[in-house]
Amino acid sequence: MTMELRGRQLVPGRAAGQAVVMDALSFYGDVDPHTGRTPDGRSVASRVIVARRPRGSTVGSYVIYALKANGAAPAAIVMSRVDPIIVAGCVLAGIPLVDSIPEDQLSKVRDGDLVELDGSGVVRVRRAAP
Amino acid sequence: MYLTAEEERVLRGEEGEARAKALEVIVKVGEALGAERLQPIVHAHVSGVSYNNIGEPGRKFIEDLANMGARFSVPTTVNPIGFDLEAPEAFDLISADREVLEGQRAIVSALHRMGASLTLTCTPYYIPSVRGLRPGQSVAWGESNAVVYANSVLGLRTNREGGPVALMAAIAGRTYYYGMHVPEFRRPRAAYRLEAPGGYRLDYARAAVLGRVLVRLHRGEGPPLLDASVDRETFKELGAAVGAEGDIAMVFVPGLTPEEPPSRFEEVVTIDYRDVEAELESMRLDDVDLVYVGCPHASAEEVEALARELSRLKPKGNRPQLLITTSRDEERRISPEAMAVLREYGAVVLRDTCLIVSKLRREGLRVATYSYKAMFYLSRHGLRVGLESMEELARRLGSEA
Numbered sequence: 001m002t003m004e005l006r007g008r009q010l011v012p013g014r015a016a017g018q019a020v021v022m023d024a025l026s027f028y029g030d031v032d033p034h035t036g037r038t039p040d041g042r043s044v045a046s047r048v049i050v051a052r053r054p055r056g057s058t059v060g061s062y063v064i065y066a067l068k069a070n071g072a073a074p075a076a077i078v079m080s081r082v083d084p085i086i087v088a089g090c091v092l093a094g095i096p097l098v099d100s101i102p103e104d105q106l107s108k109v110r111d112g113d114l115v116e117l118d119g120s121g122v123v124r125v126r127r128a129a130p
Numbered sequence: 131m132y133l134t135a136e137e138e139r140v141l142r143g144e145e146g147e148a149r150a151k152a153l154e155v156i157v158k159v160g161e162a163l164g165a166e167r168l169q170p171i172v173h174a175h176v177s178g179v180s181y182n183n184i185g186e187p188g189r190k191f192i193e194d195l196a197n198m199g200a201r202f203s204v205p206t207t208v209n210p211i212g213f214d215l216e217a218p219e220a221f222d223l224i225s226a227d228r229e230v231l232e233g234q235r236a237i238v239s240a241l242h243r244m245g246a247s248l249t250l251t252c253t254p255y256y257i258p259s260v261r262g263l264r265p266g267q268s269v270a271w272g273e274s275n276a277v278v279y280a281n282s283v284l285g286l287r288t289n290r291e292g293g294p295v296a297l298m299a300a301i302a303g304r305t306y307y308y309g310m311h312v313p314e315f316r317r318p319r320a321a322y323r324l325e326a327p328g329g330y331r332l333d334y335a336r337a338a339v340l341g342r343v344l345v346r347l348h349r350g351e352g353p354p355l356l357d358a359s360v361d362r363e364t365f366k367e368l369g370a371a372v373g374a375e376g377d378i379a380m381v382f383v384p385g386l387t388p389e390e391p392p393s394r395f396e397e398v399v400t401i402d403y404r405d406v407e408a409e410l411e412s413m414r415l416d417d418v419d420l421v422y423v424g425c426p427h428a429s430a431e432e433v434e435a436l437a438r439e440l441s442r443l444k445p446k447g448n449r450p451q452l453l454i455t456t457s458r459d460e461e462r463r464i465s466p467e468a469m470a471v472l473r474e475y476g477a478v479v480l481r482d483t484c485l486i487v488s489k490l491r492r493e494g495l496r497v498a499t500y501s502y503k504a505m506f507y508l509s510r511h512g513l514r515v516g517l518e519s520m521e522e523l524a525r526r527l528g529s530e531a
Contacts, residue, residue, distance in 0.1 A: 010162040010163070011162055024376075026374075028183065029506075029507055029510045030510075033183075033184075033185060033187075034185070039510060053377060054377045055374070055375060055376050055377055056274065056373070056374050056375070056376075056377075056506075057177075057274055057373075057374070057507075058177045058178065058272040058273055058274050058277070058290055058291060058292055058293055058296070059177055059178040059180075059183050059184070059272075059292075059293050060292060061178070061292025061293050061294050061295060062178040062183065062184040062187075062188050062191075062292070062293045062294060063183075065187060065188070065191065065294065066184060066185055066187040066188060068187075069186075069187035069190075070187065081377070083289075083290055083377045084159060084163065084289050084290060084291060084292060084295065084308075084309070085290055085291070085292040085295075086292075087159050087162050087163060087292075088155075088159045088291075088292035088294060088295040089292060089294075090162075091155065091158045091159050091162060092155065092294055097162075
């Protein structure tokens with residue numbers, strides 16, 4: 001199965017990786033800056049974070065920056081809605097960021113799907129056959 | 131993005147490498163968000179200064195700027211850290227080992243060299259010089275609770291700036307013109323009315339729960355308008371809950387927000403006070419080890435109110451510890467009478483400190499508080515946290531004589 005989602009490329013760059021799907025995301029509290037692990041034990045390192053909306057702490061930008069410095073950064077971030085905290089973290093760490101993916105389309109992405117950003121805001125999602 | 135001749139000059143490095151770098155980051159973030167120009171600011175508040183949070187990468191980021199010769203171009207205040215700078219050992223549950231002490235002092239010293247006022251508080255809105263700023267002025271604040279308070283109560287204009295962006299804006303004296311700086315984006319389109327019987331009192335805990343309910347209900351553009359009787363003090367807990375649970379930078383409260391409310395809304399939603407009560411009821415714990423007051427940092431008035439509650443009771447023999455976090459300025463305003471009551475209860479009062487960014491010595495600690503924000507983050511650090519009113523907290527500590 002393949003899907004093509006269209007959003008807005010906020011921070012430039014192409015990237016690919018397995019999806020880590022989240023609903024509301026505060027980098028501070030929801031992602032460990034040293035290991036890239038979430039409280040439920042998943043890793044965002046070298047994966048593509050797919051999340052609906054941001055929340056929480058303004059320390060989030062530093063967590064994104066620290067993930068990069070610690071070699072545990074996500075390959076890219078894809079969201080329906082972003083805030084300046086996430087944009088700033090991605091700008092500083094050079095992590096490709098796409099927003100404005102409609103929620104009903106974003107919600108079709110599952111953990112482990114292969115997600116590819118072509119750099120122009122187009123996000124291709126492929127699911128391995130079960 | 132349109133840049134003035136002066137901004138072009140700064141970007142070319144004619145006012146030094148550090149200012150050029152700072153402005154470049156602001157321009158990049160602004161361009162990503164579609165801002166058409168920059169906005170001069172009159173004040174900055176920097177979050178993301180705790181070594182426990184930002185570690186070596188964050189320390190290096192801040193120190194590199196200071197070493198490059200960066201200086202803040204506007205008055206700049208700073209968020210709290212993980213311990214009391216003058217008394218790191220003052221509370222036995224907080225650990226500050228040598229590495230953390232050293233890393234933290236380096237960060238604080240770098241901020242000081244750049245010209246920060248070392249307030250180390252998450253409530254810059256209690257600082258007299260900040261209260262003197264005029265509604266409509268633009269600032270760049272990190273710290274989500276302070277952002278909501280600034281926009282909603284002080285009428286200042288700020289987005290939820292990420293820690294490093296507030297720092298860069300402080301150096302550049304500018305941020306991007308976007309979001310909360312634009313009058314049109316500050317206009318509420320949806321109104322939320324709390325329906326409650328006459329005399330229903332929104333105390334700190336209930337205001338916090340209402341903030342959480344509001345975030346869950348509010349979708350769409352513009353800040354929500356809230357029709358409920360909150361005052362400046364209880365709004366603090368409401369705004370902190372909103373900042374933790376969501377991405378809303380402003381709650382428009384008629385009577386509190388200095389701007390003129392619109393006369394018409396696209397949507398009017400009713401919130402039943404019984405939903406607030408039921409949610410609060412579901413957040414209680416049985417036994418706790420610690421009662422925590424001061425997230426966001428307690429005001430002197432808040433500490434006085436707690437002391438009044440406690441003075442009507444006698445300390446229980448077997449009671450939880452009491453921790454209060456506040457700023458140095460507010461602590462000085464607490465009356466000797468209130469301090470005497472707190473001493474009777476063995477209260478620990480810490481300055482400079484945010485429990486959320488502290489390193490705690492004990493996993494699984496059970497905490498009671500009226501701060502939803504503290505509950506939100508501390509429970510992510512493996513603590514068990516319950517929410518209840520100030521009166522209930524007092525009764526955990528003392529009993530009727």
